[in-house]
Amino acid sequence: MLQVDRRALIAGLGGAAAVAAMTHEARADALEDALGKKLGLDKPGETADMHAESDSMKNVAPPTVAQLDAQITTRPYRRGTGGVFINTKGNVPHLKPLPAKPTLTDFYINRFNTNQHCLQSANKAMQSGADEEVILACFLHDTVQALVKTDHGWWGAQMYAPYVPERTAFAIRYHQALRFYPDEKAGYVYPDLYRHTFGVDYVPPPHIEAAYKYAKSHKWYSAARAVTVNDLYAFDSSKKITMDPFMDIVGRHFKNPAEGLGNDNSPSAHFWRTLNFPDTPL
Secondary structure, three states: OOOOOHHHHHHHOOOHHHHHHOOHHHHHHHHHHHHHHHHOOOOOOOOOOOOOOOHHHHOOOOOOHHHHHHOHHHOOOOOOEOOOOOOOOOOOOOOOOOOOOOOHHHHHHHOOOOHHHHHHHHHHHHHOOOOHHHHHHHHHOOHHHHOEOOOHHHHHHHHHOOOOOHHHHHHHHHHHHHOOOOEOOOOEOOOHHHHHHHOOOOOOOHHHHHHHHHHHOOOOHHHHHHHHHHHOOOOOOOOOOOOHHHHHHHHHHOOOOOOOOOOOOOOOHHHHHHHHOOOOOO
């Protein structure tokens, strides 16, 4: 699990008194910046993935839902904003032009900002002996957050459905709902991180509860649950996972269209065009 030196972080922010006076949002931003530095995310547009807990979080009381809601009008951007549009410092990143017929690899390298989290999650799944469809789901599960964070399980499943096995799309779709419900038998405990992110008194909305109940009784429940098990605490600051170990799996199970993603007139082609050209005004 990636950790941040709590004393160094507090000192860098001006001391304990200064930290105590900060809003929860300011503390979260400072922690995200610190995590980003630990992960080597120094390229424009990259953001630290907040799936890793840190020691500094353990010493800050989680906010309530009401406290988080009260911060909405004071934030420089909405929390559900996709990473390709804005980063944690409030400025849009420079984006490299993609080839005329872009592939998943082109988007993965040049548009997605959850790369290391997803790569290490996929690596964890691979090491645990998961099958290829589950590994692919871990490899892809949060990448749609470059486009949008809100309901990212549904957005991600829709974006990938035309190109991956149905079971992989199912796992991506339902991992979002399952993460709010512990399954200790499967190795998943509700993380303290979510108490900080969503509020200590957060109750999932009805559509999340309904999705959980549906997935829990589905034949592919274990695939979606495996994504949540491999989703958390995936960072190891001592190593950086590359795409290489997963390219054969991608080649076998991801159908890159000959026309290029976004040019193939699939039901989700517009997702890819938006990621490719996020500055188009209309």
